Amino acid sequence: MSPTIRNIRTLRTLARQFTALAATALLSLAAHAQSVEGEVRRIDAEAGKVTLKHGEIKNLDMPAMQMSFRVADPAWLKTLQVGDKVRFDAAKVNGQFTITAITVSK
Numbered sequence: 001m002s003p004t005i006r007n008i009r010t011l012r013t014l015a016r017q018f019t020a021l022a023a024t025a026l027l028s029l030a031a032h033a034q035s036v037e038g039e040v041r042r043i044d045a046e047a048g049k050v051t052l053k054h055g056e057i058k059n060l061d062m063p064a065m066q067m068s069f070r071v072a073d074p075a076w077l078k079t080l081q082v083g084d085k086v087r088f089d090a091a092k093v094n095g096q097f098t099i100t101a102i103t104v105s106k
């Protein structure tokens with residue numbers, strides 16, 4: 001076997017291993033549940049904000065309360081309805097409390 005063919009085989013093996021790793025990483029991302037429980041109280045599409053009654057937000061050192069959040073993607077607001085139970089992640093982005101991920105609980 002020529003060195004070139006051996007190199008190509010090694011590259012193919014590496015590519016397969018990389019693809020398998022990437023798939024595993026994606027799966028673990030998909031399995032990651034948003035960390036905070038909440039309930040939608042008000043939606044302000046124009047302002048790109050949603051008011052949630054939420055549980056403790058550990059990464060923001062915030063107790064349970066009701067408050068309004070900016071959403072990272074305003075299109076998410078169209079998927080929400082007042083009364084929906086949600087799980088979400090929040091962070092402080094440019095000084096504003098911002099929802100970085102949100103899913104409606106089934």
Ligand SMILES: [Cu+2]
Nearest residue numbers: 062065066067
């Ligand atoms: Cu709060």
